[in-house]
Amino acid sequence: MTQQAPPPTPAQIKRWRQYLADELAEGALYRELASQRQGEERAILLALAQAEIRHEEHWRTLLGEHAGRSASPSLSRTMLRFLARHFGSVFVLALAQRAEGGTPYTLDTDASRQMAADELVHEEVIRGLAIRGRNRLAGNFRAAVFGANDGLVSNLALVMGIGATGVATSIVLFSGIAGLLAGALSMAAGEYVSVRSQRELLSASKPTQVTLAAAPDLDLDANELVLVYKARGMSDEDAAHRAAERMGIYSCDCNPSLSLQPERDELAGAEEHEELGSAMGAAASSFCFFASGAVIPILPFIFGMSGTPAIMLAAVLVGIALLFTGGVVGLLSGASPTKRGLRQLAIGLGAAAITYVLGLLVGGSVA
Structure with missing residues (x-):
């Protein structure tokens, strides 16, 4: 039973x-x-x-x-x-x-x-x-998160360091605005140069069509056209096939997948350039991302606060933003958003605390 x-x-x-x-x-x-x-x-x-x-x-x-x-x-x-x-x-x-x-x-x-x-x-x-x-979003996401994070940390460190010296609130605010503009412009310039240089490098590396013009006059017995395709990474057999087609000879029993496709190289090059985006677009994005982070530490000073309360509120606002950006990174990477957020917070506030202590030391020595 x-x-x-x-x-x-x-x-x-x-x-x-x-x-x-x-x-x-x-x-x-x-x-x-x-x-x-x-x-x-x-x-x-x-x-x-x-x-x-x-x-x-x-x-x-x-x-x-x-x-x-x-x-x-x-x-x-x-x-x-x-x-x-x-x-x-x-x-x-x-x-x-x-x-x-x-x-x-x-x-x-x-x-x-x-x-x-x-x-x-x-x-x-x-x-x-x-x-x-x-x-799909790796490039834009990297620029957004790291641009904003750089703005948050660098400008908070600047504002806390200057504020700790005991100077007037107007000087702290001006320093924060100057830090925002200097950092955002530097990021934009760096991104512009980086993307522009990479696009120029791709253009310089793109194969030309000179072989089309030279092929009719080449010596069949000393076919140096094969060397062009070997230099581009093809095997001896595949290079011979491509060279034979360029010279109008189709008897080579090689890899048929290498048959001439005039549009292929142009399309590949266009796709590579499209993935990079425009240099001006990258520069504008970097400027905006950095500025969006750098404006947060100076918000208390913009709205009339001063002294230690303004510095503490700036640190709190930046801390919240760092927790958010760190959490987003954690989510997208499949890791714990809490751990990534706390790590981002510790790094950002740690850097700001060092400059704050240095500001106190400088302010004390001047006094």
Whole structure:
């Protein structure tokens, strides 16, 4: 006679209901994200939603007659659903990755080993989808976060260092404005030169069409055109194929994928230039990003505050901004936003504290 399983305890029923609610929320999240995407990404997200249905059935089976009364999904799942419905960005995928990675199923014997394994695989699937989004915004995101962070830290350090010397508030404010403009212009100039130089380097490296003009007059027995393609990295066989085509000879039994495509090099070059963007656009973005961070430390002085209260408020405002930028970096990198935010805060305020102490020393020596 088969021994009947003991009835679930109230603690188990509560836990299973919570699991069921979270699985329902996760399935809805993936369907929400899928509705905003097309092609392969949509199919992947719908497959994840289907997997969550299997997990739902597991908890429904265990709950039995207790499955009728549902629990509310956790706050994190509710927030994810809200963000997916209104934004559907890479931030949601990064948060979903963390949610999948923090599954309790690995330690809960009521969950099957297959379910625990599923959650780990789901984390990797979401990581792969998030990577696509991270790659798409990597350049602009880097410029925005690091530009704003540089403005926050450098101008807070400047304002605290000057303010600690005991000079008039107007001098502190002027120094902060000067620091904002100097830093933003320096960032803009550096970005302009960097992008412009890189575009010029790409243009200088782009193959020319001189081989088209020279090919008819080349010596067939001493075909130096092969050297051109070998210098560009082709093998002997592939270089011979390309040279034969340039000279109007098509008897070479080499790699057919190297057949001439006049538009290919031009398109590749255009794509590379497009990825870089314009030098003026990069300069303007860097100026704005740096200035957006650098203006925060001088806000108390702009609104008439002075002395230590203004310095302390500036430090608090910058601290909040550093926590936010650090948290955003943490989310996008799949790491803990809290740890990244606190690290950013410690670095920024640590640098400002050093200049503040130096300002006190300079002010004391002058006095």
